[in-house]
Amino acid sequence: MIPQTFEQWKSCIINDCKINLTRQFAQQRIAVYRDRKNPETEKFVSLYGEQHLQNIINWYSLVLKSQ
Known part of the structure; x- marks a missing residue:
């Protein structure tokens, strides 16, 4: 399952x-x-797409703001 919300992702x-x-x-x-040149990032985008990459970056940023 690919999380669609911050709460789903955080729980995962x-x-x-x-x-x-x-x-x-x-x-x-x-x-x-x-x-963008990191092999891990390139693989992530190929598997999950640009939108999910942006979601992940945003969700990690929310973690930083909450601490």
């Missing part, structure tokens, strides 16, 4: 993936996803 990350959404983790992920 925390509960399913067992990842703590720390400030440091969010900053690291944003740096990766904003780097």
Whole structure:
């Protein structure tokens, strides 16, 4: 399932993936996803598309704002 909302995504990350959404983790992920030449970002876009990439960046930004 690809999350469609921030709450779905957050639940997936925390509960399913067992990842703590720390400030440091969010900053690291944003740096990766904003780097269009990063192989991980290129693969992400090829699998999930541009819109989902923008959603993910926005959702990590929300994590930063909430901490």
